[in-house]
Amino acid sequence: MTRPDAAPSAHTIELHAGALRLALRPDLGGSLAGLWHRDTPILRSTEPGLLDNARLAGSFPLVPYSNRLGYRRFRWKGHDHTTLANFGDSPHSVHGIGWMRPWQVVSHSAFEITLALRHAPDGHWPFAFEARQFYSLTPESLMAQMVVTNLGDTPQPVGLGWHPYFVRRARSRLHIECSDRWDTDAAQLPVRKVAQPGIDADVAHLDFDNVFEGWKGPARIRDERMSLQLSSSLPYVVVYTPQDKDYFCVEPVSHVGNAIHMADPAAHGLRTLEAGASFEASMRLDIALL
Numbered sequence: 224m225t226r227p228d229a230a231p232s233a234h235t236i237e238l239h240a241g242a243l244r245l246a247l248r249p250d251l252g253g254s255l256a257g258l259w260h261r262d263t264p265i266l267r268s269t270e271p272g273l274l275d276n277a278r279l280a281g282s283f284p285l286v287p288y289s290n291r292l293g294y295r296r297f298r299w300k301g302h303d304h305t306t307l308a309n310f311g312d313s314p315h316s317v318h319g320i321g322w323m324r325p326w327q328v329v330s331h332s333a334f335e336i337t338l339a340l341r342h343a344p345d346g347h348w349p350f351a352f353e354a355r356q357f358y359s360l361t362p363e364s365l366m367a368q369m370v371v372t373n374l375g376d377t378p379q380p381v382g383l384g385w386h387p388y389f390v391r392r393a394r395s396r397l398h399i400e401c402s403d404r405w406d407t408d409a410a411q412l413p414v415r416k417v418a419q420p421g422i423d424a425d426v427a428h429l430d431f432d433n434v435f436e437g438w439k440g441p442a443r444i445r446d447e448r449m450s451l452q453l454s455s456s457l458p459y460v461v462v463y464t465p466q467d468k469d470y471f472c473v474e475p476v477s478h479v480g481n482a483i484h485m486a487d488p489a490a491h492g493l494r495t496l497e498a499g500a501s502f503e504a505s506m507r508l509d510i511a512l513l
Contacts, residue, residue: 235271240334241362243510246270252277253284253326253338253356255387258365260512263448267388267470277322282387286321286340286354286371288493289384290434290461290480293412297483299380307346314410315481318386320347321354335359341374350379352496367506373496380483381496384457384476385506391471392446395426399460402437405479412481422462426471429464434479441509442473452509459492475506 234250246256246268254277257268266281277283295306295316310317321340329337338356342348351374359366373379389395404419411432419435438460441452455475463472478492485491494502 236328236331236336237271238331238334238336238358238360240360242512243360243362243365245358245360245365247336247338247358248274248277248280249328249338250325251275251280252322252324253340254280254322255282255358257281258508260449260510263512264390265449265451265508265510267390280388282385283318283322284354284356284369285382285384285386285474285476286319286369287342287348287350287352288319288380288382288483289474289476289478291315291317291412293410293481293484297380299483300378304349305346306348309347315412316347319382322386323347326356329355334361344375351375352379352381354383363510365508365510368503369505370501370503371496372501373498376498378495378497380488381494381502382476382478382482382492383502383504384459384461384474385455386472386474387453387508388470388472389444389451390446391426391469392448395444395446395471396424397426397429397462397464397471397473398423398443398445399435399462399473400439401435401460403435404431405434405436407433412484413479426464427466429462429471430466431462431464434459434461434476436479444473447513449510449512451511453506454509455506456504457506475504477502477504 238245256271258266306316326338357368399422405413441454444451457475461474482491482493
């Protein structure tokens with residue numbers, strides 16, 4: 224159901240389990256408008272009928288690549304390709320195309336939903352694929368799964384992930400076990416890997432917009448109202464902690480940003496998906512209020 228203070232929308236869907244409420248906007252990039260434990264927002268949350276842009280959502284899917292694709296061009300299997308601008312004045316294409324397109328509702332119940340996106344080659348991405356998102360809610364957790372299938376007749380590059388935004392509170396603290404951090408150049412593209420023996424600090428003291436590798440175990444988020452564990456089958460995590468915002472991001476992803484331009488993209492997580500093949504990943508949020 225939609226809250227009384229939210230504008231009605233034919234595209235709004237909610238899941239409920241115990242005290243958890245998940246609101247989705249399939250039409251806005253298959254995004255999560257919000258996740259609440261009663262009145263406490265877990266993700267950056269907007270009543271779904273009031274959300275008008277996937278970039279303001281609580282989370283959105285990253286597909287068929289994560290982060291920045293350098294200068295909107297790449298070479299793949301001997302062919303040069305370009306992509307269109309999709310992120311303000313950035314010189315790069317950013318976060319794939321899943322967040323830009325409406326997703327279809329395949330099925331849903333009070334606790335589960337399946338969304339699908341079927342993409343035909345266009346100026347934003349030159350390969351055909353289908354992506355499916357599966358969300359399920361329990362009284363203590365949100366579970367997400369994404370499956371990407373190559374619908375074309377040639378191999379294609381594929382990456383995926385999720386972009387959750389967490390509420391930044393006075394005592395927000397982040398703990399992640401990892402081994403390395405990718406530093407970026409002036410164009411915000413990863414260029415150098417340096418040792419990073421984990422993150423364990425108040426978010427107010429962090430200033431990251433980086434991808435980390437060697438991620439082990441769940442990322443732990445804690446503040447004065449809740450504690451949360453984020454786990455994923457994906458090997459990399461992007462951490463974004465802007466000092467002038469009321470949110471921060473911890474993003475499970477399959478590859479280093481701009482991996483397609485690196486000497487060995489596969490070594491940095493980018494998948495080559497053969498015709499008809501699929502790539503599957505999962506994410507889980509385990510939530511407890513204090």
